[in-house]
Amino acid sequence: MTGALAHAGAIDTLTAQQRHAAATSVKNIFIEAGPGTGKTTVSAQRFGVHRFAAEHRHDPRAVVAVSFTRAATYNLRRRVQRLWGTEALAWPHRIVTLDTIMSDLLHDLLREGLVEWPDAKTLWPDGNVTLDIRDSWASCGGTVSTRSIYELSLRGRALHMTGLFAEKHAYRVPAVNIVPLMKQGICTHDDVRSILEHALALPDCAARIQMRLGQQLRALVVDEVFDANELDIAIIEAAIAAGVTVTLVGDPWQALYLFRGAKPDVVPELLARNSVPTLPLTQSFRWQTEEQAELANDLRSGTGVILPTDPADLDVAIALWWKDLWAIGGGVLPLAYHSFKGGYEEAAATILLNHVTRNVLDLNATYLGDALTALNIQDTDVPRQLEPDLQGVIETLKPGTAAAVKSAYLELVAVIGTVSARTLRRPHAAHTGRLAALQSRMTHPGRPVPGLTTHQAKGGEWDIVGVSLRDNERKALGAGLTVTEDLHRKIYVATTRARYRTIEVFPATPPPKKRGARKTTNPKSATP
Structure with missing residues (x-):
C-alpha cells in the first residue's frame, strides 16, 4: 500500500x-x-x-x-x-x-438454466455456455436498406426471436440473416441487454x-x-x-x-x-483565463451567451454534426464522414480517411473499428500494412478533379480487395462523395486541425476551441441553456472544452462577424 x-x-x-x-x-x-x-x-x-x-x-x-x-x-x-x-x-x-x-450476468443466467438459448444443448453439450458477442451484426454481413427487424423475448425461460417490420427503411442486417447466426450462439451487445431486460422481470x-x-x-x-x-x-x-x-x-x-x-x-x-x-x-482546473471561466459559469447559470468570432489559431473544431465540420473548409479535418451506417463502400472510405488522420493528426478515424468489422478484417494491423497502397490512392486524389475522385475510388476498391472478400459497388456519387470531401483537404494549404462532434470531444480539452453552430443552436445559446434539454447539454459540452478560449467558426462562406463576447441583455428572450 x-x-x-x-x-x-x-x-x-x-x-x-x-x-x-x-x-x-x-x-x-x-x-x-x-x-x-x-x-x-x-x-x-x-x-x-x-x-x-x-x-x-x-x-x-x-x-x-x-x-x-x-x-x-x-x-x-x-x-x-x-x-x-x-x-x-x-x-x-x-x-x-x-x-x-x-x-457476465447473461452467461451466468444461461449456465444456471434460468434462461435457455436455442439449441443450447447442441451448441454447448458440457453446459459451458460461451456466446460470441459482437459489437454489431455488420461483422457477419453487409447492411442493406430494409424494414426487416427482430424482437427478442422470453417465453418462460426460453429465448424467442420474432421477425418484424420497422416503419421506415434503414441500413440494417435483415432479420432473416440473423436467425441462423443466433442459433450458432452469435449475438450483439444490444441483444445481451435486451435479454437481461426481460430476465429482470422474472423474480x-x-x-x-x-x-x-x-x-x-x-x-x-x-x-x-x-x-x-x-x-x-x-x-x-x-x-x-x-x-x-x-x-x-x-x-x-x-x-x-x-x-x-x-x-x-x-x-x-x-x-x-x-x-x-x-x-x-466545484473547482475546475481547466479554465486558464477569466473569459473562459466566466463563459462556463454563464452556461451553467442559464445566462445567454454569444461566442466571439475573432480569428484564432484553433487546436480543434467541434460541431454537433459531422456534416457541419466538413462545411467549415479545408482547415478542418473531421475524423469521420458521418455516423457509421455499415456499408462496405463507407468502410473502405473510412480506412482511407484513417490513413490521412493518422499521418496528419496522429489520430485514428472515429469509426475505424466499425469499418474493419464491416469488411470482416480481423487483423487490426491491416491499415498500417496498407499504408503504401493507401498513400497511392491519396496521390491519385490530389489533382482535385472529378476524374481523380473516380480513379481514386477504383484504386481504393482494388486495395481493399486484397484484404477483404466484401464486394464494393461500382463508382457512384453515393460512394465517391466521401473521397471528394477528403480531396478538398488534400488540396488545402497548411496543416488542418481535427474536427470532432460533441460526442467524440467529450472528456477532451484543448487551448483554443472553435465551435460550429447551426441557427437553432446559436439561438439556444443566446437565450440561455438549461440542463434538462438534450440539445442544450450538447452545446454545453462543446463550449466547455477550451482552456483559454472558445470561439464560433462558420462554414467556408461565413456571415458577417461580430467582434467580442457578450451576454444578451434579456437572457431568456434575446436572440443573437
Missing part, C-alpha cells in the same frame, strides 16, 4: 474536495464533477482506495470500475495504473465497459443477478452515470441492494447519449431511493 501511494504522487496535489470524495468512508456516494474538476483523477483514486483497503485484504471479490465507452475505460485504466501501479488491476480487479458486466432471474453481483463485486465505480439507461440503473441498484459499495461519478450537464437510451432524469431518483449523498467537485 505504501509503495502504491508513493508511486501515485498526485495525492499531494488534490484539493480538499477531491480528497474527501476519493477517501470518504460513506458506503455509497455520488460525485458530481463538472468540466475540468478532476473527475478521472478522483475516480482513479477512489478505485485505488477500495482496491488496497487493509480491511478488505482477504476479500476475494473484485473492485470494478465501469464506463460506457471503450475510450473512457481505457483512459481510466491508464490513470489507475499510473497512480496505483499495475498491481491495482491484478485479477479479478478490472476496469471495463458496462457491457462486459452485462455479458428468480432478478434474484440471481443480485446474488451474482454480491458474490463477484465488493466495490463498483460507475463513470459518467448520467449516460446510463434504465437497464444500467437497474443493475446499479441491484448492486447496491446486494451490499456492493457503489460510487457514481458524473455531471448532469454532460449527459449526451439519449440516442442510446440514456435516462439522465432517472439518476436523481436512483440517488433518492437509495439515500445516496452527493459530494460536489
Whole structure:
C-alpha cells in the first residue's frame, strides 16, 4: 500500500474536495464533477482506495470500475495504473465497459438454466455456455436498406426471436440473416441487454443477478452515470441492494447519449431511493483565463451567451454534426464522414480517411473499428500494412478533379480487395462523395486541425476551441441553456472544452462577424 501511494504522487496535489470524495468512508456516494474538476483523477483514486483497503485484504471479490465507452475505460485504466501501479488491476480487479458486466450476468443466467438459448444443448453439450458477442451484426454481413427487424423475448425461460417490420427503411442486417447466426450462439451487445431486460422481470432471474453481483463485486465505480439507461440503473441498484459499495461519478450537464437510451432524469431518483449523498467537485482546473471561466459559469447559470468570432489559431473544431465540420473548409479535418451506417463502400472510405488522420493528426478515424468489422478484417494491423497502397490512392486524389475522385475510388476498391472478400459497388456519387470531401483537404494549404462532434470531444480539452453552430443552436445559446434539454447539454459540452478560449467558426462562406463576447441583455428572450 505504501509503495502504491508513493508511486501515485498526485495525492499531494488534490484539493480538499477531491480528497474527501476519493477517501470518504460513506458506503455509497455520488460525485458530481463538472468540466475540468478532476473527475478521472478522483475516480482513479477512489478505485485505488477500495482496491488496497487493509480491511478488505482477504476479500476475494473484485473492485470494478465501469464506463460506457471503450475510450473512457481505457483512459481510466491508464490513470489507475499510473497512480496505483499495475498491481491495482491484478485479477479479478478490472476496469471495463458496462457491457462486459452485462455479458457476465447473461452467461451466468444461461449456465444456471434460468434462461435457455436455442439449441443450447447442441451448441454447448458440457453446459459451458460461451456466446460470441459482437459489437454489431455488420461483422457477419453487409447492411442493406430494409424494414426487416427482430424482437427478442422470453417465453418462460426460453429465448424467442420474432421477425418484424420497422416503419421506415434503414441500413440494417435483415432479420432473416440473423436467425441462423443466433442459433450458432452469435449475438450483439444490444441483444445481451435486451435479454437481461426481460430476465429482470422474472423474480428468480432478478434474484440471481443480485446474488451474482454480491458474490463477484465488493466495490463498483460507475463513470459518467448520467449516460446510463434504465437497464444500467437497474443493475446499479441491484448492486447496491446486494451490499456492493457503489460510487457514481458524473455531471448532469454532460449527459449526451439519449440516442442510446440514456435516462439522465432517472439518476436523481436512483440517488433518492437509495439515500445516496452527493459530494460536489466545484473547482475546475481547466479554465486558464477569466473569459473562459466566466463563459462556463454563464452556461451553467442559464445566462445567454454569444461566442466571439475573432480569428484564432484553433487546436480543434467541434460541431454537433459531422456534416457541419466538413462545411467549415479545408482547415478542418473531421475524423469521420458521418455516423457509421455499415456499408462496405463507407468502410473502405473510412480506412482511407484513417490513413490521412493518422499521418496528419496522429489520430485514428472515429469509426475505424466499425469499418474493419464491416469488411470482416480481423487483423487490426491491416491499415498500417496498407499504408503504401493507401498513400497511392491519396496521390491519385490530389489533382482535385472529378476524374481523380473516380480513379481514386477504383484504386481504393482494388486495395481493399486484397484484404477483404466484401464486394464494393461500382463508382457512384453515393460512394465517391466521401473521397471528394477528403480531396478538398488534400488540396488545402497548411496543416488542418481535427474536427470532432460533441460526442467524440467529450472528456477532451484543448487551448483554443472553435465551435460550429447551426441557427437553432446559436439561438439556444443566446437565450440561455438549461440542463434538462438534450440539445442544450450538447452545446454545453462543446463550449466547455477550451482552456483559454472558445470561439464560433462558420462554414467556408461565413456571415458577417461580430467582434467580442457578450451576454444578451434579456437572457431568456434575446436572440443573437
